[in-house]
Amino acid sequence: MNDKTTILVVDDNQDLLETFAMILKRRGYEVQTACDGLAAVDKFKEQNFDITLMDIVMPEMNGVDAFKKIKEIQPEASIILMTAYSDEELIRTAMDEGVTLIIQKPIRIDMLIKLINETAGNQPILVVDDNSIYETLKSPGMVRK
């Protein structure tokens, strides 16, 4: 197996995809991108990814539905969902389905890197942040390993 941690970034914003790809590649990850949920699921049919970083609100197939499909293909996949909205219903569903982590946009790069490192290292994730989303996520037990 490849030594490098493989990451799939899924977002319908092409510029954001490229930004993440650039940053993560520089950090030594092997990065692939997909522009919606359907494309992400197709990617998983070809290969496994250690970590998937996926937007929730996307055309064709949203992040939560894609997450479910991916779990069917690769049950041990670590999936981090990103969202700009605090759609509690969606988040709750995702948590129930066993999502690794949900983070809110705008994404703090240093935080993202740290989360990815911890996920990749299978370390328990400790989120210490003043950003309200993490508070929201933590309080009702929404973040879990």
Add this chain to the structure above:
Amino acid sequence: MKVKDNILVVDDDQDFLDIIRQILEKKGFKVSTVPSGEEALALLKEHFFNVSILDISLPDIDGTDLLSQIIELHPEIIAIMLTGHSSVKNAVQSLNRGAFSYLEKPLDLENLLSIINRGLEKQQLVFENRELISELERLNRITNTLLSVAQAVAQSLDLQKIIDSALEKVAECTGLEAIFIYLRDKDKLKFRGHHGLSPRAATNMPQELDTTSGIFSNLLEQSGPIIIKDLLKANEPELTFLKNVSYRSFAGVPLTILGENIGVLGIATDFTQSFSPNNLELLTGIGREIAIAVRNAQLYEDASSARALRELDVMRTEFLANVSHELRTPLAVIKGSANSLLQQDVIFDEQTRREFLVSIDKDADTLTRLVDDLLMISRLEAKALEVRKKQHKISEVISNIKDRLDKLTVKHHLQINIPDDIPLVKIDEVRIGEVLTNLVENAVKFSDDNTHIYIQAVCKIKKEVIVSVIDEGIGVPLELQQKIFQRFFQGEGRKAGRRKGTGLGLAICQGIIEAHGGKIWVESKPGYGAKFNFSLPVN
């Protein structure tokens, strides 16, 4: 009426001479009479006579000896011997020596006249025969001349070579001394070469002629030659350059192919009236042969210049593709990085922001360099490169760019060896620094990590300093050792992932070195590295 036939009668009997003159003149002959062999020979040396009637016994000379001398002077003369006393022996001897016939005195006039007429008939045949033979020889000469001109001009496709060899051959075969060729170039006739023209005529002859009027324009419009029998009497301003240097006659022959006149062959001679119809026939033929060869060469030139243009076009297209790719690559990075920094969905930490800014900065540098290269090339193309020359030590130039060189060669071993006694050279320090940087950059590009790169300098007979950059890389094959200095040339065989250049570096180096009055060249054996040298003159 035709020219009268000439008869010379030699006899020491004056009365006989008078009578025979009367008789023959009545018959329409022109008659001269002399009483002695000596006078006969003197007259024969000056004039030709169709018939000579000789007394065999003359006081001053033996008749048969006289006959021999006359035949020697004029082999075709009809000699009739007169013998006073029947002497068959003398008569036979005369016939053996070339006499046409003999008669006994007293003369049977009827017989004499019939012998004269038969002799003249024979002589006429001899003359006609001779003319036929000379015509045959002439035709033979024409054929040979044409053949050798055709062979000479067909040996080359180089237009100037064809013209030169045609001129030389025509001169050799015809004995004509001053010949020249003008070829049509759009609406002008351009001088393309001469053979044997006097230096004064050659320097004064027009390089270009108008084709709208004058003798040359007439020559371009007609199919046959134009002859000027006497240049002094003719009013041809365009031939003044010949007239002024004592040429007296001129012949112009159009060079015709497929009904089109593509130029003019001109011939000048020192004498008036020097062109016979036979000459002209030959010259017209030569004109045709030259025209064929010239047209072939012109077609070939057109084809090869079209090919050269196509090649240049391909090179330019490749160059443009390279340049736009080179411009796009750093631009894409700059654009992407700037765009990332502007992403509203991302909050950057200081380190990542810095990374993006650094890559923007680095690629902006790359862009700047590329634009500088292109500007430099355009300046070199316009020959507008400014070189500010001052006395410098080569070692100083190198130490000024040492940091840059060290950075370039981090993965290589750079060794610099400039002896202290290398004389000062008058150079633009910045430009020569650029050349050295470029050569070292190339050395790095085309050699493996951990190999050596040397910079050295030697002084050659105090006249020039030769600086060399030596690497242990893949080298340059012989057939590319000139080509790599051409603009837009891209070296092959570079390792995967290596930055592709614009193909301008060495062309720029060459331009800079040449602007210093020096030369740049490469010595290399593929697989064993390359040695790039440039020379700088020592003042």
